[in-house]
Amino acid sequence: MTKLGVNIDHSATLRQARYRDVAAGSPIIVEPDPVEIALLAEKGGADSITAHLREDRRHMLDADIRALRGKISTKLNLEMACSPEILEIALEVAPDYVCLVPENRMEVTTEGGLDVIGGREKIAGFVEKLSAKGIAVSIFIDPEPSQIQTAKEIGAPMVELHTGAYANAWGDESAKSRELHRIANAAGYARDHGLTVNAGHGINYLNVCELMAVASFNELNIGHTIISRALAVGVEKATAELKKLIRANER
Numbered sequence: 001m002t003k004l005g006v007n008i009d010h011s012a013t014l015r016q017a018r019y020r021d022v023a024a025g026s027p028i029i030v031e032p033d034p035v036e037i038a039l040l041a042e043k044g045g046a047d048s049i050t051a052h053l054r055e056d057r058r059h060m061l062d063a064d065i066r067a068l069r070g071k072i073s074t075k076l077n078l079e080m081a082c083s084p085e086i087l088e089i090a091l092e093v094a095p096d097y098v099c100l101v102p103e104n105r106m107e108v109t110t111e112g113g114l115d116v117i118g119g120r121e122k123i124a125g126f127v128e129k130l131s132a133k134g135i136a137v138s139i140f141i142d143p144e145p146s147q148i149q150t151a152k153e154i155g156a157p158m159v160e161l162h163t164g165a166y167a168n169a170w171g172d173e174s175a176k177s178r179e180l181h182r183i184a185n186a187a188g189y190a191r192d193h194g195l196t197v198n199a200g201h202g203i204n205y206l207n208v209c210e211l212m213a214v215a216s217f218n219e220l221n222i223g224h225t226i227i228s229r230a231l232a233v234g235v236e237k238a239t240a241e242l243k244k245l246i247r248a249n250e251r
């Protein structure tokens, strides 16, 4: 059965938009709390929680990762770049698995897959250190057999196929079927090479159906659309709750 990994980075993005400069330990209410969001996602059926600790700490903070490790009851999937500083934290926190991703300070979100061929030696070192600690390593790559082959050669047991190009092809039937074909091919190639196959990026309530029709995946990692949908289905209730409070406290 395909698992659902819920990426909660965007709950931290929203928190940081308001509370970036609040000192740790401040008594004011800092919201939303990504840990609370993770626990709610688990209640909804999330099989794992994904959080990306970026080098610029633009959303998730070190304390979030530690708190998630202690409080969630599913699996913790830490996304990280091949950065020695983040590696140290990963080895200390020991998430259930790590997904190695490329990171570029100017990007809004992760833009492309990691180039395992170009960065082979460096990435192999990260796979080795994390694996030695018992952390299963996944590598986020474009759906290309040559990248998959190299991921296998450097000892990664898992890959996450980048589905962003498929998502971006929505509305263009020929580009979409080209991307679906690439993903199906890559998923088959990876499975034939004994790798666990995950997928993620840009998957939403509309495009997930056609994606699942062309290949089977161990896990789909999905974030932005869940947080967006949560806003859409939650604003009415949240507004009504506050309206009730205001009415109840009228002088």
Ligand code: PXP
Residues within 6 Å of the ligand: 007, 009, 052, 079, 099, 101, 109, 110, 140, 160, 199, 200, 201, 202, 203, 221, 222, 223, 224, 225
């Ligand atoms: N997988 C990886 C490796 C990612 O970097 C991201 C984005 O943070 C996702 C999955 C989730 O993408 P989205 O937020 O578009 O669902």
